[in-house]
Amino acid sequence: MSYAQINGVRFWYETHGAGRPLVLLHGGFGAVETFAAVRPALTRRRRVISVDLPGHGRTADVDRPLRYESMADDIAALIVELGLAPTDVLGFSLGGGVALRLAIQHRELVRRLVVVSAPCRRQGWFPEVLAGMPDPDEAAGDQLRGTPPYQLYQAVAPRPQDWSRLWVKTGELLRREYDWSPEVATLTTPTLLVFADADSVRPDHMVEFFGLLGGGHRDAGWDGTDRPDARLAVLPGLTHYDIVDSPALPAAVLPFLTHTLHTPA
Structure with a gap:
């Protein structure tokens, strides 16, 4: 458990277990604790290596906006600083967007990529999810007071009073339009997409995302030789809000990280 100074940000990270490295990136308003339920199985x-993203958890806010692209550059620099490259990376929700941008912007650093409950374009979320994304207004952040994310932030943040700033910056980030489909279509990094069957991401977008990675275009053949290196897992009986607490997540992720792919990883 330590800090690393990266691009003007003092990043908190924790290391558990041994073996080939796996970097975990949490979702919005989360922290390394997001993965507490599944970390024992992974370790x-x-x-x-679990990381608190900028402005989240024990990583204090700095005077710059939250952007997927800049956070991806931060995590890339952290991977280099810690000597982890090439590493496997798993990102959930907002962290899934950061992980995807990391693989796009710094392909040489990512061995295998796992994106959990995150779309590759903003319109991949259900309309009601888009409508409910945080209003970038400090006063609106008060509605989360007393909730588990707020309580965690108050317990671990270097400056608990920055909660309202995190709310505003996250709202600004989540309300920005993006469509990374063309870049995703060029990815060669072996990628596993994981969603809940009652996720906040539309099922048709799950299939669209998988298709951009080369999946779902043909039968794999009786011996599986035509199977793409991309994988898609839709976990039953789960939602966007409990998928990271389910043992089904590491059960889907670990085989992907360890089995031999057709394309050298």
Whole structure:
């Protein structure tokens, strides 16, 4: 458990377990604790490095906006600083967007990529999810007071009074339009997409995203030789809000990280 100074940000990260490294990136308003339920299963097979993203958890806010692209550059620099490259990376929700941008912007640093409950374009979310994304207004952040994310932030943040700033910056980030489909279509990094069957991401977008990575275009053949290196897992009985607490997540992720792919990883 330590800090690393990266691009003007003092990043908190924790390391557990041993073996090939796996970097975990949490969702919006989260922290390393997001993965507490599944980390024991992951650390039995991996050296797990969990990171608090800028303005989240124990990583204090700095005077710049939250952007997927800049956070991806930060995580890239952290991976280099810690000597982890090439590493496996798993990102959930907002962290999934950061992980995807990391693989796009710094392909040489990512061995295998796992994107959990995150779309590759903003319109991949259900309309009601888009409508409910945080209003970038400090007063609106008061509605989360007393909730588990707020309580965690108050317990661990270097400046608990910055909650309202995190709310505003996250709202600004989530309300920005993006469509990374063309870049996703060029990715060669072996990628696993994981969603809940009652996720905040539309099922048709899950299939669209998988298709951009080369999946779902043909039958794999009786011996599986035509199977793409991309994988898609839709976990039953789960939602966007409990998928990271389910043992089904590491059960889907660990085989992907360890099995031999057709394309050298």
